[in-house]
Amino acid sequence: MKFIFDFDDVLLHTTRRFKEHVIPVLEKNSISRNQTEEYFKKERSNLFSFKKMLAHFSVPHLYEETMKENRNFVNQDLVKIIKKLGKENCCIISYGDEEFQKDKINSAGISSLFFEIIVVQSSKKEAVEKIAAQFPTEKVLFIDDKASHFRDLDLAKHTNLKTIIFDENGLEKLKKEIEKSTV
Numbered sequence: 001m002k003f004i005f006d007f008d009d010v011l012l013h014t015t016r017r018f019k020e021h022v023i024p025v026l027e028k029n030s031i032s033r034n035q036t037e038e039y040f041k042k043e044r045s046n047l048f049s050f051k052k053m054l055a056h057f058s059v060p061h062l063y064e065e066t067m068k069e070n071r072n073f074v075n076q077d078l079v080k081i082i083k084k085l086g087k088e089n090c091c092i093i094s095y096g097d098e099e100f101q102k103d104k105i106n107s108a109g110i111s112s113l114f115f116e117i118i119v120v121q122s123s124k125k126e127a128v129e130k131i132a133a134q135f136p137t138e139k140v141l142f143i144d145d146k147a148s149h150f151r152d153l154d155l156a157k158h159t160n161l162k163t164i165i166f167d168e169n170g171l172e173k174l175k176k177e178i179e180k181s182t183v
Contacts, residue, residue, distance in 0.1 A: 001181045002135050003085060004128055005114075006144040007094035007101065010075065010166045012108055017073045022050075025066055031057045047121060049097040067107040074108050077171055081178070082113050091116040093127045093142075095149075125152045132158035141177055143170070 008014040019040070026036050039053055050067075054060045082090050091114050094101045098119040105111050118127045124144075132140045143164045144150065150163045164173050 001085075001089060001178075002131065002138050002140045003082075003090045004131055004140065004142040005078075005082070005090065005092050006124075006146075006149070006166065007092050007105060008096070009145040010143060010170070011078060011092065011110065012070060012104065013073045013075060014104075018070075021069050021073075022066060025062060026057065026059070029057075029059050029062065031059070047097040049100045050103075051100065052097075067103055070104055070107040071109050074110060078174075079110060079113070081171075081174065082110075085178075087113055088115055090114050091118065091131060093118045093120065093124050093131075095120055095122075095124060097121075123152060124149050125154075128153060128161070129158055132161040136160060139181060141174070143174060145170070 005011055012018075019036075023033050023036050027033060035057070039056065040048075043053070051060065051063055054062055092105065094105070094117070096119065098121070101119040102117070105117060111117060116131075120127055128142050128149075138160060140158075140161045141164055142150070142153075142161060143166050145166045147165050150165075153161065153163070155161055155163075162177070164170065164177060166174075
């Protein structure tokens with residue numbers, strides 16, 4: 001069995017915790033919460049880059065210091081499962097600015113747990129389906145927190161591909177799928 005994990009809000013508690021961490025750091029550097037929130041809102045439709053945000057506020061020196069904290073945002077329950085599944089069975093497909101996503105993954109300290117890390121700037125469809133096609137005789141689980149990433153997948157063509165929405169019950173859903181495959 002192969003596993004494709006989304007990164008943000010699945011492997012890393014990104015959205016809420018990252019903002020909770022970044023806002024006070026920026027406030028200590030004379031950038032108000034309002035300015036930060038406005039920037040996040042303005043950039044919502046773009047591929048977010050933390051480096052660009054810090055450059056916008058003229059504080060690029062905060063990048064490394066802030067990124068170190070990603071280790072504290074890792075979903076440790078999920079990491080325990082991934083370690084048992086083995087590197088050869090797990091990969092990440094993440095959406096966003098390639099440099100920022102790879103920096104987050106590396107600073108989180110989990111990149112060594114995956115046989116492949118793919119960052120896309122548009123739909124995850126091609127990357128997910130490529131992995132499903134690469135392992136046609138194995139069940140492939142795609143775990144993501146946004147159902148919208150499942151909509152354009154060709155599940156009829158890739159009958160070995162199954163999706164799991166990683167919501168408040170995501171960990172339990174994943175455990176059940178793993179149990180089913182080992183029976």
